[in-house]
Amino acid sequence: MTNENIVELKNITVTFDGEKILDRINLAIKDKEFVTLLGPSGCGKTTTLRVIAGFVSPTEGDILFDGKAVNHLPPHKRQVNTIFQRYALFPHLNVFENIAFGLRVKKVPEAEIKKQVTDMLKLVNLSGYEKRNIAKLSGGQQQRVAIARAIINRPKVLLLDEPLAALDLKLRKDMQVELKNIQKSLGITFIFVTHDQEEALSMSDTVVVMNEGVIQQIGTPQDIYNEPKNAFVADFIGESNILDGVMKEDFLTSFSGREFTCLDSGFARNERVDIVVRPEDVDIVPEKDAMLLGEVTSVTFLGVHYEIIVDIGGFKWMIQTTDEQKVGDKVGLYIEPDAIHVMKKSKYSGMYGDYSTFSDEIEHLSDLEEDEN
Amino acid sequence: MNKKRTDFAQKLISAPYIVWSAIFIIVPLLMVAYYAFTDKSGAFTLDNISGLSRYAKTFGMSLLYAAEATVISLIIAYPLAYFMSNMKAGAQRMMSMLIMLPMWMNFLIRTYSWITILAKTGIINTLLSKIGIGPVQLINTPGAVVLGMVYNYLPYMVLPIYTVMVKIDKSLLEAADDLGSSPISRLRRVIFPMTVPGIISGITMVFVPSVSTFYISQKLGGGKTMLIGDVIEMQFQSSYNYNLGAAISLVLMVLILISLAVMNRFDDSEEGGILI
Numbered sequence: 001m002t003n004e005n006i007v008e009l010k011n012i013t014v015t016f017d018g019e020k021i022l023d024r025i026n027l028a029i030k031d032k033e034f035v036t037l038l039g040p041s042g043c044g045k046t047t048t049l050r051v052i053a054g055f056v057s058p059t060e061g062d063i064l065f066d067g068k069a070v071n072h073l074p075p076h077k078r079q080v081n082t083i084f085q086r087y088a089l090f091p092h093l094n095v096f097e098n099i100a101f102g103l104r105v106k107k108v109p110e111a112e113i114k115k116q117v118t119d120m121l122k123l124v125n126l127s128g129y130e131k132r133n134i135a136k137l138s139g140g141q142q143q144r145v146a147i148a149r150a151i152i153n154r155p156k157v158l159l160l161d162e163p164l165a166a167l168d169l170k171l172r173k174d175m176q177v178e179l180k181n182i183q184k185s186l187g188i189t190f191i192f193v194t195h196d197q198e199e200a201l202s203m204s205d206t207v208v209v210m211n212e213g214v215i216q217q218i219g220t221p222q223d224i225y226n227e228p229k230n231a232f233v234a235d236f237i238g239e240s241n242i243l244d245g246v247m248k249e250d251f252l253t254s255f256s257g258r259e260f261t262c263l264d265s266g267f268a269r270n271e272r273v274d275i276v277v278r279p280e281d282v283d284i285v286p287e288k289d290a291m292l293l294g295e296v297t298s299v300t301f302l303g304v305h306y307e308i309i310v311d312i313g314g315f316k317w318m319i320q321t322t323d324e325q326k327v328g329d330k331v332g333l334y335i336e337p338d339a340i341h342v343m344k345k346s347k348y349s350g351m352y353g354d355y356s357t358f359s360d361e362i363e364h365l366s367d368l369e370e371d372e373n
Numbered sequence: 374m375n376k377k378r379t380d381f382a383q384k385l386i387s388a389p390y391i392v393w394s395a396i397f398i399i400v401p402l403l404m405v406a407y408y409a410f411t412d413k414s415g416a417f418t419l420d421n422i423s424g425l426s427r428y429a430k431t432f433g434m435s436l437l438y439a440a441e442a443t444v445i446s447l448i449i450a451y452p453l454a455y456f457m458s459n460m461k462a463g464a465q466r467m468m469s470m471l472i473m474l475p476m477w478m479n480f481l482i483r484t485y486s487w488i489t490i491l492a493k494t495g496i497i498n499t500l501l502s503k504i505g506i507g508p509v510q511l512i513n514t515p516g517a518v519v520l521g522m523v524y525n526y527l528p529y530m531v532l533p534i535y536t537v538m539v540k541i542d543k544s545l546l547e548a549a550d551d552l553g554s555s556p557i558s559r560l561r562r563v564i565f566p567m568t569v570p571g572i573i574s575g576i577t578m579v580f581v582p583s584v585s586t587f588y589i590s591q592k593l594g595g596g597k598t599m600l601i602g603d604v605i606e607m608q609f610q611s612s613y614n615y616n617l618g619a620a621i622s623l624v625l626m627v628l629i630l631i632s633l634a635v636m637n638r639f640d641d642s643e644e645g646g647i648l649i
């Protein structure tokens with residue numbers, strides 16, 4: 001039972017200079033799972049990885065590997081390897097020696113090292129680069145050396161701290177696929193850190209959303225997107241209209257001045273709630289069929305669709321549509337019951353999900369661009 | 374066009390340095406060479422150089438003592454730099470200050486003070502006789518000369534090593550830990566190789582002045598240990614044989630260059646250029 005989880009964090013709290021950086025983190029990671037820690041800058045993702053790797057000792061709580069506490073095990077004795085946020089390749093060693101480092105430390109015979117490093121170079125597509133100087137590699141190549149240097153040790157758990165952040169979009173997409181393949185073929189547990197939500201959703205088995213040192217939600221990418229626990233998660237993952245609402249009874253809620261049928265239940269009668277409606281789930285319909293009426297205040301063309309802002313009784317909605325609309329148009333909106341997601345009130349209620357500042361932001365940005373030119 | 378102008382501007386800016394190095398480096402070197410290959414009347418001769426075999430033993434001893442002093446300095450300096458680089462920022466500044474402090478004092482006075490420490494009636498011997506160990510010959514021994522060199526030049530070993538060591542990115546040390554290195558193996562595989570440029574500068578900065586010193590050997594060696602520096606000094610100060618003095622200096626310079634070149638071969642990293 002206990003051995004099912006390869007890594008477990010129990011009530012981990014980390015305090016630096018009297019400030020709580022991690023606050024009672026509880027996380028159980030299964031063998032061969034791809035877990036992603038996702039959250040804004042400074043929320044404690046790197047610190048969580050450092051606790052697991054052994055570079056930070058928690059102020060409180062336990063770290064368990066295979067059910068055994070390892071709080072006092074120094075980093076070099078832990079069965080995990082890390083790909084650091086900025087790779088941390090050894091500048092005095094060439095590509096071959098960087099990758100061979102872990103095996104040399106373990107005093108593996110020379111012939112075996114040669115064979116394994118050669119295999120590894122093939123795996124990360126760097127055959128023929130053995131003698132290259134690390135400083136003369138491109139970002140993507142350095143990143144692959146970092147991957148090879150870590151996985152040659154066959155760790156049970158690999159910690160990856162924003163390994164793709166420094167790469168351009170195209171290379172990044174390729175590396176996402178490559179990493180995922182490596183993870184599957186070698187059967188390694190990945191604990192992956194990113195603040196890119198798309199990356200998190202597309203790669204992971206489990207996503208852990210963090211903010212201010214607290215885990216906000218743990219779930220599959222689908223759970224996190226479709227059933228966000230609170231306004232922070234809803235806003236951080238994708239675009240969301242988050243409205244103040246009331247749960248009239250099971251399967252019936254009210255917001256924006258009218259009642260809607262929904263699929264949510266289990267709330268108290270007349271409980272105040274947060275309502276999430278994703279911009280792509282709102283349909284634009286003729287006024288006679290509409291549930292809500294509003295006026296278009298801004299239109300942005302994004303290629304696949306238009307992103308329009310619609311003012312409904314003072315609240316600005318974001319809606320994605322393929323039909324062209326013009327600023328000032330009156331539009332009717334229709335929302336299916338399954339497009340409505342109801343959340344309990346949280347400390348983040350009212351902080352996110354209103355696009356009333358949206359058009360100003362855009363103008364502000366274009367002002368900045370003009371200034372630069 | 375534009376590029377040409379910057380080139381010209383650059384030349385203009387560097388002109389004073391070129392003039393400076395011409396006057397204070399090239400010209401003296403040429404003068405040394407001139408004196409070395411001429412006799413008193415100014416006629417060309419190789420006698421000065423060919424007569425130097427007399428001093429082979431002195432050359433050898435100077436190189437040996439300087440090498441001893443350099444090795445001892447390195448053995449003291451490396452751990453010191455290592456511990457310093459692991460201290461808190463404030464303590465590091467304090468330590469660098471303490472290490473540089475003696476350098477603010479005159480070199481002659483520093484060496485002189487060792488005489489009072491090592492003399493027959495000096496501090497050490499007074500203490501030793503209190504616990505019943507008779508006066509020990511400390512001053513005027515080769516050991517005292519090497520001690521003087523180590524004492525005077527140690528900061529020049531510590532500081533370059535320390536400077537390179539604190540610049541090592543902490544994440545590299547963590548990477549080494551992460552890949553399973555014990556602290557010893559980390560020192561051997563990461564810290565040491567990365568501090569080689571500092572070690573080389575340190576060795577240069579201790580070895581070169583040690584090999585050519587004369588004051589230390591006179592004061593702490595009591596004239597018994599005659600080093601090549603003393604011989605050179607004698608040619609200029611008492612024998613007034615500038616030609617021989619210049620010849621010895623020239624050969625010493627060549628020997629130093631050879632030593633440094635040999636040592637530089639151990640540093641295959643790109644920063645090896647620090648030396649020159």
Ligand SMILES: Nc1ncnc2c1ncn2[C@@H]1O[C@H](COP(=O)(O)OP(=O)(O)OP(=O)(O)O)[C@@H](O)[C@H]1O
Nearest residue numbers: 016017021039040041042043044045046047048195
């Ligand atoms: N050694 C330290 N001493 C004091 N504060 C620290 C230390 N390390 C991290 N912090 C603080 O802890 C907080 C979380 O840092 P952490 O590096 O874990 O964030 P992160 O989620 O990885 O952010 P990013 O996405 O920017 O990498 C930050 O506010 C940071 O300033």
Ligand SMILES: [Mg+2]
Nearest residue numbers: 045046085161
């Ligand atoms: Mg980070």
